[in-house]
Amino acid sequence: MIKLDDVRDWKRSIDAISALISEGNFEFGGDGVVLRAIDPSQVAYVFFKMPKASFAEFEMPDAKIGLDLVELAKVVARAMPEDQMLLSFEGSDLILTLEGAITRRFKLPLLDISADEIPQPSPDFTADIEVDAKILKEAFKDAALFSSSVILRVRGDQLIIEAQGSQGNLRTVVPSSKRIKISSSEEVVSKYSLNFLNNILKEADGADTVKISLKSESPMRVSYKIGKAEIAYYLAHMLL
Numbered sequence: 563m564i565k566l567d568d569v570r571d572w573k574r575s576i577d578a579i580s581a582l583i584s585e586g587n588f589e590f591g592g593d594g595v596v597l598r599a600i601d602p603s604q605v606a607y608v609f610f611k612m613p614k615a616s617f618a619e620f621e622m623p624d625a626k627i628g629l630d631l632v633e634l635a636k637v638v639a640r641a642m643p644e645d646q647m648l649l650s651f652e653g654s655d656l657i658l659t660l661e662g663a664i665t666r667r668f669k670l671p672l673l674d675i676s677a678d679e680i681p682q683p684s685p686d687f688t689a690d691i692e693v694d695a696k697i698l699k700e701a702f703k704d705a706a707l708f709s710s711s712v713i714l715r716v717r718g719d720q721l722i723i724e725a726q727g728s729q730g731n732l733r734t735v736v737p738s739s740k741r742i743k744i745s746s747s748e749e750v751v752s753k754y755s756l757n758f759l760n761n762i763l764k765e766a767d768g769a770d771t772v773k774i775s776l777k778s779e780s781p782m783r784v785s786y787k788i789g790k791a792e793i794a795y796y797l798a799h800m801l802l
Contacts, residue, residue: 571789628675689746696768
């Protein structure tokens with residue numbers, strides 16, 4: 563059994579994963595809880611890890627279990643702010659118990675998701691950026707006025723966000739500052755889906771630091787913390 567005294571970070575984490583992944587395998591073991599999955603369109607890879615230190619109790623045998631993440635998100639959404647959450651197995655089901663003013667016990671069937679071990683991608687990135695989530699979210703909202711995709715450029719100590727469409731175009735310049743760290747070994751230009759990027763940033767709070775790694779015409783890496791948990795996305799690039 564594992565126990566969480568505060569369900570909020572778990573809820574945000576499940577929402578962040580299920581924004582792209584409909585079902586996947588959770589691994590319970592010495593590292594805590596880990597998930598590695600590719601979205602159905604094979605455009606994005608998700609890595610999630612919530613360490614044991616996040617849990618009030620972690621007495622769970624090493625196991626890999628498949629779950630419907632959309633259904634899990636619906637159940638976790640029913641948690642009240644003061645609830646504690648307990649997870650355990652019973653036969654071929656996951657038992658999720660919410661204990662607070664009342665006790666609710668949900669049973670979710672385990673899925674047999676046959677998948678080979680998915681290695682975490684490791685592109686040779688040439689630019690790294692650390693920026694507040696709010697800045698990125700607002701820039702992508704601006705870009706969505708004109709296009710369903712966005713071009714990201716890194717020139718020296720500047721991140722340039724561009725969108726082009728039949729109704730107009732946008733060019734946003736984000737310079738390096740105390741709140742924004744930009745480093746690159748060469749100029750970078752690459753194009754990505756705005757829909758995927760918006761889903762990726764869905765659970766990043768405004769003040770959260772988002773880390774981005776880029777390389778020209780290559781997949782990008784986007785990561786941020788949810789409490790003590792870490793979530794990282796690798797998003798395939800689009801043709802320029």
